[in-house]
Amino acid sequence: MYSDTELTEKESVIFLDEIQLYPDIITKIKFLVDEGKYRYILSGSNLGVELKGIHSIPIGYIESWQMFPMNFAEFAIASGITPGILSHLSECFEKRQPIDSIIHDRLLRTFYYYLIVGGMPAVINTYNETHSILRIDQEQKNIINQYKADFTKYELENRRLKIRMWSWKRYSA
Known part of the structure; x- marks a missing residue:
């Protein structure tokens, strides 16, 4: 992974956007989380639709949030x-x-x-x-x-x- 900013273990958060374009990341994120170096935020559009085809979703590793405009x-x-x-x-x-x-x-x-x-x-x-x-x-x-x-x-x-x-x-x- 490449970053212009130095990452600090246990403190840095890695944000990955448009992950529906790379479905393998969903399966592999479990291993990165278990490694424990960083926290991860994954986002993308149409994730509810796009992730239906993924064979192995890491249960217990993903918390889903839906975002809405402000009321x-x-x-x-x-x-x-x-x-x-x-x-x-x-x-x-x-x-x-x-x-x-x-x-x-x-x-x-x-x-x-x-x-x-x-x-x-x-x-x-x-x-x-x-x-x-x-x-x-x-x-x-x-x-x-x-x-x-x-x-x-x-x-x-x-x-x-x-x-x-x-x-x-x-x-x-």
């Missing part, structure tokens, strides 16, 4: 709303009590931004750093283009044109 509460916290305010909102909702108008206005404004920004972490970072709608739009389009490129790797050849045509019509209008 509104996570967005609100990332945007500076404290968890205490969200807890207060929840309590007021359960007791059917009104909340202070200042809190209401701030949460409503945050929700409007959430509708524009969405839940993708990179876009939220752009929003928090710049508050520029133009930059947010560029980051969203960048992510959409990356998804489109990734989708076409898994689509049948005769469906690729349909995906590209739908995308072009949707975003060029």
